Amino acid sequence: MKPLFITGIGTDIGKTLISAILVEKLKADYWKPIQSGDLHNSDTMKVKSLITNATSVFHPESYRLTQPFSPHKSADLDGIRIELQSISLPKTSNNTLIIEGAGGLMVPLNDREYIIDLIQELEAEVILVIKNYLGSINHTLLSLELLKARNIPVKGLIFNGENDSYSEQAILNHSKLSILGRVPIVDEINKEKIIDLGGSFKID
Numbered sequence: 064m065k066p067l068f069i070t071g072i073g074t075d076i077g078k079t080l081i082s083a084i085l086v087e088k089l090k091a092d093y094w095k096p097i098q099s100g101d102l103h104n105s106d107t108m109k110v111k112s113l114i115t116n117a118t119s120v121f122h123p124e125s126y127r128l129t130q131p132f133s134p135h136k137s138a139d140l141d142g143i144r145i146e147l148q149s150i151s152l153p154k155t156s157n158n159t160l161i162i163e164g165a166g167g168l169m170v171p172l173n174d175r176e177y178i179i180d181l182i183q184e185l186e187a188e189v190i191l192v193i194k195n196y197l198g199s200i201n202h203t204l205l206s207l208e209l210l211k212a213r214n215i216p217v218k219g220l221i222f223n224g225e226n227d228s229y230s231e232q233a234i235l236n237h238s239k240l241s242i243l244g245r246v247p248i249v250d251e252i253n254k255e256k257i258i259d260l261g262g263s264f265k266i267d
Contacts, residue, residue, distance in 0.1 A: 066152065066160040067091075067218060068187035070178065072202040074166045076194045077223035079106045080252065082163045083113040084244070085190075087254075088261035090118040091159040096150050096181065097172070098124045099165060100131025106163055113257045122153035135171040145172040147184050162187055168206055179213060188216045190243065193234070195227035203234050219243035219266070241265070 067085070069078050086093045098105045111121050126145055128137035138145045152160070164170075168179040182189060189210055193203050203220075210217055219241040222231060225248060235242070244264035249256060 064159055065188040065216070066162050066185060068162045068164060068182050068185065068189050069192060070164040070182070070189055070206075071167055071192040072194070072199060072206050076192045077246065078163050078192050079109055080246065081190070081192050081221050081223060081244075082106070082161050083110045083252075083257050084246070084261045084264065085266070086110055086119050086161050087114050087116060087257050088264055088266070089159050089161070090116045091161045092120045092122060092153070092155045093161050093163070094122040094153055095124050095163045097126045097128070097134050097145065097165050099128045099134055099137040102127055102129065110163075113252065113254055115254050115258065118158065120155065120158065125150040133170055134165055135173050138173070145176075147172070147176055147181060150181065150184070152185055167202075168209055179209060179215070182215055183213055188218045190218050190221060192221050192223055194224045195222065195230045200230050200233050204237055207238050207240075221246070221264075224248055 069082050071078050082093060085091060093107065093110050095106045107121055107124065128134065128141050130137040130140045134145055164178050170178045172181065191206060193199060217240060221244045222242065223246045243266045246260055
């Protein structure tokens with residue numbers, strides 16, 4: 064099975080929350096190739112804190128950058144350069160591998176490569192996380208067009224946050240993709256909530 068790459072139509076879309084739900088539901092492994100900032104409370108740590116199963120393995124990041132900016136800027140400030148050939152898929156047993164990206168598809172890794180190049184290099188299948196806001200239709204369809212142009216497979220869509228039937232229908236009509244899950248606005252996220260949310264996801 065191809066690894067599943069969790070990307071979004073922008074930043075602060077809910078990729079880490081979705082990753083935690085999928086890791087728990089699928090008893091999958093988790094990997095965040097590039098962590099920018101928050102090294103004492105990284106996305107790997109956040110996901111790990113929400114998982115109850117003993118099967119999932121959490122693989123170390125390829126790059127741990129100290130500054131909370133786009134990877135190319137954070138790397139430059141840390142005096143290093145992100146290189147795609149330095150990012151290799153971790154070895155897993157029979158577990159699905161959930162890979163969490165940084166921001167959206169065109170977030171730069173260096174002066175010539177982007178998150179979408181990393182997805183292609185890893186030969187992953189994409190799950191696109193969408194949050195409804197003014198402009199989200201445009202951002203979603205542009206993301207999907209770029210994935211299509213690169214012949215990158217998309218497993219499906221996950222909507223996070225408030226529902227907007229007009230936006231969602233426009234996206235579904237154009238993309239012909241399946242909704243794998245929905246995450247409503249919740250006051251508190253804990254292990255029990257992660258399990259509960261995963262129960263409605265249509266993914267195996």
